[in-house]
Amino acid sequence: MRIATIGGGPGGLYASLLLKRSSPELDVTVFEKNPRGATYGWGVVFSDRTLTSFREADYRSYVDITEDFVIWDAIDIRYKGELVRAGGQVFSGIARRKLLDILIERCIAVGVTVRFETEVVSADLGDCDLVIAADGIHSGTRESRATVFKPRIREGRARYIWFGTTLALDSFTFIFRANDHGLFQVHAYPFDGTTSTFIVECSEQTWRNAGLHEASETESIAYCEKLFAEDLRGNPLMSNQSKWISFPTLRTKTWIDSSAGVVPTALLGDSAHTAHFSIGSGTKLAMEDAIALVNAFEDRDAAQGDPAALRAALADYQMERKPIVERFQEAAKQSQSYFESTSRYQDLEPEQFVFHLLTRSGRMDYGDLRQRDPYLIEHVDRTFAARSGGPEDAVVAPPPVLVPFDLGDVRLDNRVVLSPVFAGTSVDGVLAGPDREALVSALGAAAGLVLTDEIAVSAHGRVTPGDVGLYDDVQTQAFRGLLQRADRVAARLNHAGPRGATKPRATGLDRPLDSGAWPLVAASPVAYGHNATPAELDARTRAEIREDFTTAARNAERAGFDAVVVEMGRGYLLGNFLSPLTNLRDDELGGEARARMRFPLEVFDAVRAAFGGPVGASICADDWQRGGARPDDAVALVDELHTRGCRLVEVTAGYTTPRFRPHLDPFYLTVLSEQIRNECGVPTLIGGGITTTDRINTLLGGARADLCILRRDP
Ligand SMILES: Cc1cc2nc3c(=O)[nH]c(=O)nc-3n(C[C@H](O)[C@H](O)[C@H](O)COP(=O)(O)OP(=O)(O)OC[C@H]3O[C@@H](n4cnc5c(N)ncnc54)[C@H](O)[C@@H]3O)c2cc1C
Numbered sequence: 001m002r003i004a005t006i007g008g009g010p011g012g013l014y015a016s017l018l019l020k021r022s023s024p025e026l027d028v029t030v031f032e033k034n035p036r037g038a039t040y041g042w043g044v045v046f047s048d049r050t051l052t053s054f055r056e057a058d059y060r061s062y063v064d065i066t067e068d069f070v071i072w073d074a075i076d077i078r079y080k081g082e083l084v085r086a087g088g089q090v091f092s093g094i095a096r097r098k099l100l101d102i103l104i105e106r107c108i109a110v111g112v113t114v115r116f117e118t119e120v121v122s123a124d125l126g127d128c129d130l131v132i133a134a135d136g137i138h139s140g141t142r143e144s145r146a147t148v149f150k151p152r153i154r155e156g157r158a159r160y161i162w163f164g165t166t167l168a169l170d171s172f173t174f175i176f177r178a179n180d181h182g183l184f185q186v187h188a189y190p191f192d193g194t195t196s197t198f199i200v201e202c203s204e205q206t207w208r209n210a211g212l213h214e215a216s217e218t219e220s221i222a223y224c225e226k227l228f229a230e231d232l233r234g235n236p237l238m239s240n241q242s243k244w245i246s247f248p249t250l251r252t253k254t255w256i257d258s259s260a261g262v263v264p265t266a267l268l269g270d271s272a273h274t275a276h277f278s279i280g281s282g283t284k285l286a287m288e289d290a291i292a293l294v295n296a297f298e299d300r301d302a303a304q305g306d307p308a309a310l311r312a313a314l315a316d317y318q319m320e321r322k323p324i325v326e327r328f329q330e331a332a333k334q335s336q337s338y339f340e341s342t343s344r345y346q347d348l349e350p351e352q353f354v355f356h357l358l359t360r361s362g363r364m365d366y367g368d369l370r371q372r373d374p375y376l377i378e379h380v381d382r383t384f385a386a387r388s389g390g391p392e393d394a395v396v397a398p399p400p401v402l403v404p405f406d407l408g409d410v411r412l413d414n415r416v417v418l419s420p421v422f423a424g425t426s427v428d429g430v431l432a433g434p435d436r437e438a439l440v441s442a443l444g445a446a447a448g449l450v451l452t453d454e455i456a457v458s459a460h461g462r463v464t465p466g467d468v469g470l471y472d473d474v475q476t477q478a479f480r481g482l483l484q485r486a487d488r489v490a491a492r493l494n495h496a497g498p499r500g501a502t503k504p505r506a507t508g509l510d511r512p513l514d515s516g517a518w519p520l521v522a523a524s525p526v527a528y529g530h531n532a533t534p535a536e537l538d539a540r541t542r543a544e545i546r547e548d549f550t551t552a553a554r555n556a557e558r559a560g561f562d563a564v565v566v567e568m569g570r571g572y573l574l575g576n577f578l579s580p581l582t583n584l585r586d587d588e589l590g591g592e593a594r595a596r597m598r599f600p601l602e603v604f605d606a607v608r609a610a611f612g613g614p615v616g617a618s619i620c621a622d623d624w625q626r627g628g629a630r631p632d633d634a635v636a637l638v639d640e641l642h643t644r645g646c647r648l649v650e651v652t653a654g655y656t657t658p659r660f661r662p663h664l665d666p667f668y669l670t671v672l673s674e675q676i677r678n679e680c681g682v683p684t685l686i687g688g689g690i691t692t693t694d695r696i697n698t699l700l701g702g703a704r705a706d707l708c709i710l711r712r713d714p
Contacts, residue, residue, distance in 0.1 A: 003129065005134055008114060011271075014290040017110060018058060048090045061106045126263060133271050149255070158336075183346065256317070270286060334361045407562075412707070424464040431468045448707065491559075491564050497571075499570075549606055568637075578597060619651065622654070638682055685707040
């Protein structure tokens with residue numbers, strides 16, 4: 001059986017080596033267009049976990065690689081003139097050139113033919129049984145069959161350039177330096193005793209401000225050497241055809257082509273996928289792809305030349321590896337977006353900044369860091385507590401989740417919020433049945449704050465007939481009886497707008513009532529899913545609804561609520577006004593963002609005037625729908641709310657219309673929350689499936705939110 005590998009990078013070489021070693025009868029040839037030793041780049045980083053899989057795959061190359069390693073166990077972060085070291089982070093570095101040399105030698109030793117200075121296209125390889133296309137990010141194989149592989153490339157928003165330096169570092173080092181042009185960051189790591197990789201990155205704007213878009217290689221070096229003179233300590237930056245580029249993240253729909261009439265082909269490494277360099281994993285991914293491909297070969301006995309076995313092996317390879325790589329790409333995306341917006345975090349204190357940086361991709365959390373470097377986490381705890389009024393030099397400080405929070409002048413004992421979900425078992429708007437039990441259970445659970453589910457401000461503002469309300473005395477007294485013995489409770493006041501008059505949630509979301517429906521109102525006559533088409537809100541009803549919110553806020557105060565949150569998201573009436581998808585008005589309440597905010601802000605002001613305690617708002621920070629409101633709209637809204645005395649913003653997303661496309665990654669709210677919190681200076685609350693206090697500590701410690709809704713098992 002003949003196998004041709006296009007590309008003599010780490011992925012192609014390792015796959016060829018492992019295949020030949022596993023099945024010596026295979027005829028394996030690597031074609032590399034460049035001469036031997038002509039490689040770009042400097043060093044490659046591996047984590048200790050990656051090395052375990054290399055040891056199992058081929059012990060000889062593992063020994064050769066690890067013998068050449070530079071190993072370190074710390075990450076240094078230089079920020080605002082301070083150096084913070086995070087210990088317990090074991091990584092190893094090796095020169096890319098050295099790694100390739102080891103793999104080439106090993107390929108030759110096991111009998112792989114390696115042909116340098118031989119550029120091939122897959123069409124030249126018709127006499128082979130399998131083509132492994134390991135021809136890198138610019139893969140000609142992939143592009144020539146783009147209709148099969150369906151690649152998608154997304155260019156990053158930042159610019160970076162890859163240098164080497166003779167500065168011998170002893171840790172993975174991040175450096176952040178600002179000048180008049182903007183903020184620059186460096187990702188630097190050692191890879192032999194005398195040289196380190198030194199990647200400089202900045203935003204597109206900073207790059208242009210500095211004139212680097214017009215600079216030659218020499219001018220770029222001179223600029224960076226001057227900017228980082230203190231860090232480089234007299235060492236020069238070295239170039240290797242270095243250019244400023246944007247990082248291309250590549251995803252491909254399929255990695256294999258087994259169609260009739262072509263030689264079966266598998267993409268591998270950078271030709272199939274890329275992941276931002278800040279999690280240092282491109283080479284690791286390529287080599288792990290190689291391991292998976294060879295394992296699939298062995299499992300299916302594909303080396304015997306049976307075409308069906310080969311097809312099955314390729315399918316296994318893709319099924320095994322693709323989901324793993326996609327998870328990696330998700331983490332890399334978080335890391336990349338962090339580095340694309342670091343200027344947002346410039347106001348953070350050094351320890352907060354460092355904690356945020358280390359937990360950016362979600363692969364490490366508070367608990368992991370505590371294990372790796374307890375001293376660092378104690379420092380994080382102490383400074384977090386001190387910022388909230390604790391002593392600066394406390395011997396012992398609580399973790400962030402247990403640090404009190406001042407919601408206006410209401411002190412919460414801890415940062416956990418419980419928000420029981422109501423099923424719609426109230427009677428005539430009076431809390432009753434399982435909904436009452438759910439609230440009672442939350443009240444007894446020692447959370448910092450209990451935030452109710454939606455409480456209707458009028459009978460016509462209910463979502464379902466079983467919704468609780470605060471529009472009459474009986475409802476108010478029912479709450480009062482409960483809250484007399486409770487600690488900290490906030491009422492979420494809502495008018496359902498176009499999502500009203502539906503059946504109980506247990507029968508499914510947004511299913512219109514068969515009978516007894518009440519008339520619906522909205523910004524514009526746009527139906528929510530299968531609901532009836534609402535009437536466009538007129539001036540009289542608008543005044544009535546504002547009055548309903550005022551009355552409900554007064555009732556909330558009489559009932560003993562400590563705070564009120566005005567619902568402005570989830571597709572309900574106020575959120576419906578804010579989105580361009582649902583507000584199509586051409587009067588003073590529609591049109592550009594500021595006009596769309598007018599009515600929701602009027603309501604907010606009315607509630608503020610009626611309620612003596614702190615008032616917050618729940619907002620939709622991203623409609624997740626083409627043409628909908630985006631995070632920048634949310635920032636503008638929260639800026640307005642801030643000037644009106646808003647004390648807390650609950651950040652949600654989606655549901656403005658039922659046609660939104662949910663983001664399923666675990667960070668979806670975190671990213672929005674930290675943008676709002678750090679740009680607008682208003683404390684934020686997030687939920688979205690947070691089930692552990694470890695996760696809450698990670699979010700709070702990294703200044704991503706101030707309060708978190710903990711989801712408890714029912
Ligand atoms: C700034 C930066 C920093 C990085 N840092 C790290 C890091 O710290 N750690 C890490 O693991 N990874 C890192 N990477 C990623 C790493 O460089 C790649 O992900 C890795 O080399 C992928 O290996 P590969 O074998 O798939 O592709 P490549 O290494 O790109 O190899 C592809 C090979 O195919 C050859 N080729 C292409 N077309 C043909 C053809 N038609 N015929 C013959 N030969 C052909 C090319 O010459 C090349 O040698 C970094 C990348 C960047 C940009």
